[in-house]
Amino acid sequence: MADYTQMWSELGLDNDNHNALLENLGGAYQSIFMTQKSRPQGMGYFDFVMSEAHGLRIQELRDEQAAGRKIIGSFCVFVPEEIILALGCTSVGLCAGADFAQEEVEKVLPRNTCSLIKSFFGFKLGKVCPYMEVSDLIVGENTCDGKKKSFEIYSQMVPNFYQMDLPQTKNGGAKPMLKNEFTAFISKLEQMTGNTLTFESLKQGIDTVNAKRKALLRLSNLRAANPAPISGLDALLINQMAFLDNPIRFTEKVNALCDELETIIASKEGAKTVNAPRVIISGCPMAIPNWKLPAIIESTGAVIVGEESCIGERGQRNVTADTATTVDGLIDAIVDRYINIDCAVFTPNQERVDHIQEMVKNYNADGVIHYGLQFCQPYIMESFSVEKELENKGIPVIRIETDYSQEDMGQLSTRVEAFIEIIK
Amino acid sequence: MKNAGIDIGSRSIELVIIEDNNVIFQKQTESGYNPIERVKELTSNVQFDSIMATGYGRGIVEVAFDYPTITEIKAYGAGATALHKGIRGILDIGGQDTKVITLNENGKVLKFEMNDKCAAGTGKFLEMMATTLGYTPETFGQAALSGNSGIEINSMCAVFAESEVTSLLAKGCNRQDIALAIHQSVCRRAVGMIRRQNISSPIMFAGGVANNSCMVQLLQKALGSEVIIPKQPQFVGAYGAAILSSVTAVVGI
Numbered sequence A: 001m002a003d004y005t006q007m008w009s010e011l012g013l014d015n016d017n018h019n020a021l022l023e024n025l026g027g028a029y030q031s032i033f034m035t036q037k038s039r040p041q042g043m044g045y046f047d048f049v050m051s052e053a054h055g056l057r058i059q060e061l062r063d064e065q066a067a068g069r070k071i072i073g074s075f076c077v078f079v080p081e082e083i084i085l086a087l088g089c090t091s092v093g094l095c096a097g098a099d100f101a102q103e104e105v106e107k108v109l110p111r112n113t114c115s116l117i118k119s120f121f122g123f124k125l126g127k128v129c130p131y132m133e134v135s136d137l138i139v140g141e142n143t144c145d146g147k148k149k150s151f152e153i154y155s156q157m158v159p160n161f162y163q164m165d166l167p168q169t170k171n172g173g174a175k176p177m178l179k180n181e182f183t184a185f186i187s188k189l190e191q192m193t194g195n196t197l198t199f200e201s202l203k204q205g206i207d208t209v210n211a212k213r214k215a216l217l218r219l220s221n222l223r224a225a226n227p228a229p230i231s232g233l234d235a236l237l238i239n240q241m242a243f244l245d246n247p248i249r250f251t252e253k254v255n256a257l258c259d260e261l262e263t264i265i266a267s268k269e270g271a272k273t274v275n276a277p278r279v280i281i282s283g284c285p286m287a288i289p290n291w292k293l294p295a296i297i298e299s300t301g302a303v304i305v306g307e308e309s310c311i312g313e314r315g316q317r318n319v320t321a322d323t324a325t326t327v328d329g330l331i332d333a334i335v336d337r338y339i340n341i342d343c344a345v346f347t348p349n350q351e352r353v354d355h356i357q358e359m360v361k362n363y364n365a366d367g368v369i370h371y372g373l374q375f376c377q378p379y380i381m382e383s384f385s386v387e388k389e390l391e392n393k394g395i396p397v398i399r400i401e402t403d404y405s406q407e408d409m410g411q412l413s414t415r416v417e418a419f420i421e422i423i424k
Numbered sequence B: 001m002k003n004a005g006i007d008i009g010s011r012s013i014e015l016v017i018i019e020d021n022n023v024i025f026q027k028q029t030e031s032g033y034n035p036i037e038r039v040k041e042l043t044s045n046v047q048f049d050s051i052m053a054t055g056y057g058r059g060i061v062e063v064a065f066d067y068p069t070i071t072e073i074k075a076y077g078a079g080a081t082a083l084h085k086g087i088r089g090i091l092d093i094g095g096q097d098t099k100v101i102t103l104n105e106n107g108k109v110l111k112f113e114m115n116d117k118c119a120a121g122t123g124k125f126l127e128m129m130a131t132t133l134g135y136t137p138e139t140f141g142q143a144a145l146s147g148n149s150g151i152e153i154n155s156m157c158a159v160f161a162e163s164e165v166t167s168l169l170a171k172g173c174n175r176q177d178i179a180l181a182i183h184q185s186v187c188r189r190a191v192g193m194i195r196r197q198n199i200s201s202p203i204m205f206a207g208g209v210a211n212n213s214c215m216v217q218l219l220q221k222a223l224g225s226e227v228i229i230p231k232q233p234q235f236v237g238a239y240g241a242a243i244l245s246s247v248t249a250v251v252g253i
Helices: A005-011 A015-034 A043-051 A056-066 A081-086 A102-108 A115-125 A130-134 A145-154 A174-193 A199-222 A232-241 A247-266 A292-299 A327-338 A350-362 A377-392 A409-423 B035-044 B058-065 B072-083 B123-132 B137-145 B158-170 B175-197 B213-223 B233-251
Strands: A070-074 A089-093 A137-141 A161-164 A278-283 A303-308 A367-373 A397-402 B002-008 B012-019 B022-030 B050-054 B089-093 B098-103 B109-114 B203-206
Touching: A005 A015, A005 A056, A005 A130, A015 A043, A015 A232, A043 A232, A043 A247, A056 A070, A056 A089, A056 A130, A070 A130, A070 A174, A081 A089, A081 A174, A081 A199, A089 A130, A102 A115, A115 A130, A115 A145, A137 A145, A137 A174, A145 A161, A161 A174, A174 A327, A199 A232, A199 A247, A199 A327, A232 A247, A232 A292, A232 A303, A278 A292, A278 A350, A278 A377, A292 A303, A292 A367, A292 A397, A292 A409, A303 A350, A350 A377, A367 A377, A367 A409, A377 A397, A397 A409, A409 B072, A409 B109, B002 B035, B002 B058, B002 B072, B002 B233, B012 B035, B012 B233, B022 B035, B022 B233, B035 B058, B050 B058, B050 B072, B050 B233, B072 B089, B072 B098, B072 B109, B072 B203, B072 B233, B089 B175, B089 B233, B098 B175, B109 B175, B123 B137, B123 B158, B123 B175, B137 B175, B137 B213, B158 B175, B175 B213, B203 B213, B203 B233
Parallel strands: A070 A089, A070 A137, A137 A161, A278 A303, A278 A367, A367 A397, B002 B050, B089 B203
Antiparallel strands: B002 B012, B012 B022, B089 B098, B098 B109
């Protein structure tokens, strides 16, 4: 990696903290990803993006800024990338997948807050997230209570915070409310950029994001093959990169990788053996660099064949209909697409359990590992009904509750291994 | 053929050697700070044709000695089934884990539950509480049996429970009564885990804590069903590993 010290300083990062983070990340990446056997060659690109996530990619974003684009940082798949692109902005997902500056975080947040929320506070307080610092606008969304209330505190720490409200049910009032929020978001971006949303620009935004989703869906479908052509870790990494990389280039690279995977499948080769137990991970999102549980699962010889997660299929499935002929019609289509996201903050949320079962069937999975972040009320509460329904259908399931720390690795390994022994 | 099973737990290591399904050797030692050395000592003067490792420390012996491994869950399932045919569930309270395992009629593991990463309701929890009250782990259960009911320990966190116990002592409560309350709280938690899995009878109580007479009595009373206590409950995991080792040795995997 080139020397980006000056750029990081200009962004206001804390050099010592940031170096420590990069060193940790690099070590984890090496030991988790680069030791995998039989990786597709196409992963080389994603390895490169990962290695340059804090370097070249930030440089690109700064170049875009210099050319007049605005960078919009967000924490949730409810923030519509179509609209961001249509207004000449770039969307990036913000860092929330590792513990950092915990002591500082616990001065401003209760201890029993989920790791994901603590993480983005830690990245801010430790001054180690270049994406947060490069963003012209940071969008916080009212999903769970933890995020909603923590944004009251977080918004005091950043100069450019914007709050987006979201419905909690999918009844008649939900769509008008979401449309209202998206319209307000459009006004905000128009006012920030001086650009106006047009039919052509919105249509193009939709096309770009749809192409990305279709590429990711293609990748998902290829994982149905036995042996699975790609490890779950690599597939998760690609899904994580979907939030950081340039969307057009990313789409090309995912499609190129899929071409390669088709060859791998045709030659009956794969990331794991044909006998490898196959699991679906379902639950809380795994933001970069949260690879703990997938690494444990795949170290047992099992293979993850799908992620029912925001960083995964929940966030990326369903494209936005592009047949409307007016701006308003396209906005309605975007609302229709986003209202279908089956996040556990919604009640009731039967769609999610149905989707998990669909994934088990489509990807020929032997069982489901439900991943709940400690103190994440929506997903942990929902995990009980998910477990019950899957068991009733004869699908093996285990509920895992953990956080970003490494101290429960031993117990987690035992649980995961024992579950794999059961489904073998 | 002599088949060995070794269970490397957080508090103790057990070695069992079987020949034609009969135990011909068994030994227990403390895990200490260097379990690899302990395993070396334990296996140095004994003969066996195959071995299987289980327990929390199975990973380190897999690396150090290239032993094949299985989880404690599977090992306890195999051990309990071999000791008592038709067993349908296992409660294992060990040093740092509490596990509840559901078996089908053939002894196959169907489902299991483990405590989260803290020491709540484990052997370690009981040991810490015993120390706070001035008992050894061996005398703790007996002392609790002489206590009277009435006190309730609500906290399951080892740290909070310790301050709860300290304040009960400061109030002048009898230490036997507090000891009983602690056992009752651990029992309540274990029974909750068992009920959640809807296990059929009979259930085996295994692991080191099954040597505690108060826990055994409370559990029998609470479950009201048949609770089987093996003669040496701490060896069930190692015994199960030895049996699984004999199976894989025959099959030749």
